[in-house]
Amino acid sequence: MRPASVVFGPVKSRRLGLSLGVDPLVPKVCSFDCLYCEIGPTKVHTIERRLYRPTEEIKKALQERLADENLCFEVLTFAGSGEPTLHAELEELIIFAKELTDRPICVLTNSSLLWRKEVRKALLNADLVLPSLDAVNEEIFQKLNKPVKGLCASKIIEGLKKFREEFAGEIWLEIMLVAGVNDHEEEIRALAETVIDISPDKIQLNSVDRPPAYRQAKALPLNKLREIASLFKGEVEVITREALKEKSGKRKPSAEEILALISRRPAPSSEIAEALSCDFKATLSVLEELVKKGRAKTKRHQNQIFYYA
Ligand code: SF4
Missing domain, CATH: 1.10.10.10 (Winged helix-like DNA-binding domain superfamily/Winged helix DNA-binding domain)
Known part of the structure; x- marks a missing residue:
């Protein structure tokens, strides 16, 4: 693949509509190394928040792209080559983007750093945060998300709950289901219980839709995903490509x-x-x-x- 650009799209996202993407990282910096990752295996496995791309470079690229009068997009999304909250000045970037556009600012995150106060604070400026949580069982979490040493599911869940208390915007929680890994009933019921406490505005169930980083990541069929969806309380939807044709x-x-x-x-x-x-x-x-x-x-x-x- 070619090196990713700082501002990309707009792409018609299954979750967000016409989305202009901002990538504050370089491929691929992440605190996880998920079996199903569509970007490929993690190259820099870290929880260190740094300026992986210079803030001024990102601002300039965004300013230039948004100067195009013919540009049509529905949301501006921080996403891309890994975990966006690893950028040390994400808060400044979100505030900058908000000054340039009236479109909602969204951030995709794997939730791994939400236990850190400064990360939750950075995200408070967004309009919509799309965190993920794939497992509550520690063993499954380690197997599926392969986090940096020291990160555990319970710490991440606590971070998600705290963020819900502090954040006034919308939270759409994504759960990626992988056949034979986190799809058995006991884990699904535990996830459904935990999600009640996190209280997201929406629960979005997904499965392996693209070539995964690791071959053992297999998709669940749509009927199984729909069956699982019925076990969750609140607004829940299946967002695989097949489901959202x-x-x-x-x-x-x-x-x-x-x-x-x-x-x-x-x-x-x-x-x-x-x-x-x-x-x-x-x-x-x-x-x-x-x-x-x-x-x-x-x-x-x-x-x-x-x-x-
Ligand atoms: S958290 Fe996201 S970017 Fe990181 S490895 Fe998992 S799927 Fe890939």
């Missing part, structure tokens, strides 16, 4: 916009068409040309072909 648009995409999309992460043709709001068949013909010319490649994952560049 949308109708595609009518226009034909350009080769360049497809390349911009698939150089960030592999995607199947149906999702590319959806993300670019384009006709599916027209998207297929452009993809075919790109593969013929060697500008895009394909790989198979769970009986689907993913395109990448």
Whole structure:
């Protein structure tokens, strides 16, 4: 994959709509090394908060992108090459972004640093925080998320509860379910109990939808995910690609916009068409040309072909 850019998209996110992404890190810095990670294995496994990209570089890139009068996006999302809360000046970046746009500011996080007061404080300026919690059982947490030594599920859960008390914005909690790892009834019931105490505005159940960092990460079928969803209280939805299929648009995409999309992460043709709001068949013909010319490649994952560049 090409090096990720600081500001990317807008992409049509299954969770967020048309999302302009801001990546405060470089590939791949994370406190976890999840089996299912779509970015690949973690290169810098750490909980050290640092300026992985200079703050001024991020601000400049954002300012330049937002100066485009034709730019259309629904939310601005801090996400990308790892765990965004590891950027030491995330608070300053969120405040800066809020000054530049009236769109909601979202942050994706693996929740691993929410036990730290300064991290919770940094996120208080966001409008929507999308944390994740995949396991409450310590052994399962270690196996699935492979955290930095010393991080434990109970500490993270405490951080999530404290954050809920302090944060006035919305929290959409994502739970990634991996077949044979965290999908047995005892763990699901424990998760459902814990989630009541965290009290998110939404619970979003997901499964392995893209080529994972580690081959042992396998997806759950949609019917099983729906069954699991029924065990949670509150607003709960399944957000796998299959569950959220949308109708595609009518226009034909350009080769360049497809390349911009698939150089960030592999995607199947149906999702590319959806993300670019384009006709599916027209998207297929452009993809075919790109593969013929060697500008895009394909790989198979769970009986689907993913395109990448
Ligand atoms: S927390 Fe996110 S970025 Fe980090 S390893 Fe897990 S899935 Fe990848």
